[in-house]
Amino acid sequence: MSTPRREPEDVIGPEDRLMELLAGRALGDLTAGEASELERLLAATPAASADLDDFERAVGATTHALLAARGLQPMPADVKARVGARLQAHVASEAARAGSPARRIERGSSRSQVGWWLAAAALVLAVVGWWPRLVAQRGDVEPADWIVAQWSPGPDPLGASVSGEVRWSNATQSGRMTFTGLAPNDPKQAQYQLWVFDKAQSEATPVDGGVFDVDSSGSVTIPIDAKLKVDSPYLFAITVEKPGGVVVSSRERLALVAPVKA
Amino acid sequence: MPDPVLPRIARSDPRATQDLLDRYGSLLWSIARRFATDPADAEDAVQDILLDLWTKADRFDPSVGAEASFITMVARRKLIDRYRRRAARPQPQALDEALDVPAPEAVATADRTEDVTRVLDVMRELPGERRRVLDLALRVGLTHDEIASKLGLALGTVKSHARRGLMQIREALARVATAGATVARKGDA
Structure with missing residues (x-):
């Protein structure tokens, strides 16, 4: 590697030399000898580490300015949809694993609303006498191990104004989803499909939870039809898929996600 | 300029992902295409960058620079790391190699940040050879060896031009950041 050529008047002091090396570091053009020299200078001047951040930002600003000045290349719509869906799924998955504070706040807020609606619904059912009959007809009671997660919108606009929750029982391998505001679909064109991400499965191959349709824009409840055993959903x-659903989703149209609280 | 989106990313706002892509999708795609071998490779690269941005969003400080500058910085670092691991470096995409740097007014309004204006002003004042070296290095993505060969310059001269040019731009941006921080402090008072 070559070192920068110096003009006769280019006799520089240690501070200027430090700046020059920091510039070279940000540009990625330091020789091994220069990298060692920079390390020594930074050890003697620790505050100069902040200058490296300035140079890195200068590289970012210059690259952006030069690209923007000639016009940026639009990201193709299909690429945008795919990377957005993948990122949304990844973030929701990570938040569910980590139980991030931001997600907990959102869920707490949504849960209080859902709780109010559930309480109101329970009261109505009790008054009209349906509740005991409903339980008797089903021949069981609500599972004690309900896992409850709230829906959040994904990148696809169909999920933009949706509220609701998903309930799942590992013990009974059954569950249901409720939605308010999920747009009706034309089953001949597309169907909604549920995917259950389980800790026992790779993130690339979530469990197919079945396809379903929505024929009214009000509140709907859909039973979950998991095709494989689900032990620990997170x-x-x-997603929105072709009629009949798919075996592996491209996640191009991700409408809703519901991370499970860790 | 609209409110920055990275602070919302840092707060895990579920709608921020789409806003980030709406606002910076073209920038990310332009950078990725410059490094990538083909569109599929660029898509993978953008995915890598987005995940990196998600983890680094809380480091963005609007008082020291434009959001687009920060995003470009993260993207560039990520791409350099990504392609450094590969045995063969892809050839940069053929780009317009016009000698002149356009005036800030030529930049689309949505992209014309204070950083962009200041950088282009400085670039237009740089000596021609220095300006050309920086443009080839940062916009076109040529290595210093490639620039030396292309322009018929000694490698040391190319490095000197690139570093000195960047130092001038950094100083200009530091003045903007200082002014911005001063305004912010007055606003807080």
């Missing part, structure tokens, strides 16, 4: 996701 994320539920709704």
Whole structure:
């Protein structure tokens, strides 16, 4: 590697030399000898580490300015949809694993609303006498191990104004989803499909939770039809797929996600 | 300029992902295409960058620079790391190699940040050879060896031009950041 050529008047002091090396570091053009020299200078001047950040930002600003000045290349719509869906799924998955504070706040807020609606619904059912009959007809009671997660919108606009929750029982391998505001679909064109991300499965191959349709824009409840055993779900996701659903989703149209609280 | 989106990313706002892509999708795609071998490779690269941005969003400080500058910085670092691991470096995409740097007014309004204006002003004042070296290095993505060969310059001269040019730009941006921080402090008072 070559070192920068110096003009006769270019006799520089240690501070200028430090700046020059920091510039070279940000540009990625330091020789091994220069890298060692920079390390020594930084050890003697620790505050100069902040200058490296300035140079890195200068590289970012210059690259952006030069690209923007000639016009940026639009990201193709299909690429944008795919990377957005993948990122959304990844983030929801990570948040569910980590139980991030931001997600907990969102869920707490949504849960209080859902709790109010559930309480109101329970009261109505009790008054009209349906509740005991409903339980008797089903021949069981609500599972004690309900896992409850709230829906959040994904990148696809169909999920933009949706609220609701998903409930799942590992013990009974059954569950249901409720939605308010999920757009009706034309089953001949597309269907919604549920995916259950289970800790026992790779993130690339979530469990197929079945396809379903929505024929009214009000509140709907959909039973979950998991095709495989689900032991420890950490994320539920709704995609929009071709009629009949798919075996592996491209996640291009991710409408909703529901991370499970860790 | 609209409110920055990275602070919302840092707060895990579920709608911020789409806003990030709406606002910076073209920038990310332009950078990725410059490094990538083909569109599929560029898509993978953008995915890598987005994941990196998600983890680094809380480091963005609007008082020291534009959001687009920060995003470009993260993207560039990520791409350099990504392609450094590969045995063969892809050839940069053929780009317009016009000698002149356009005036800030030529930049689309949405992209014309204070950083962009200041950088282009400085670039237009740089000596021609220095300006050309920086443009080839940062916009076109040529290595210093490739620039030396292309322009018929000694490698040391190319490095000197690139570093000196960047130092001038950094100083200009530091003045903007200082002014911005001063305004922010007055606003807080």
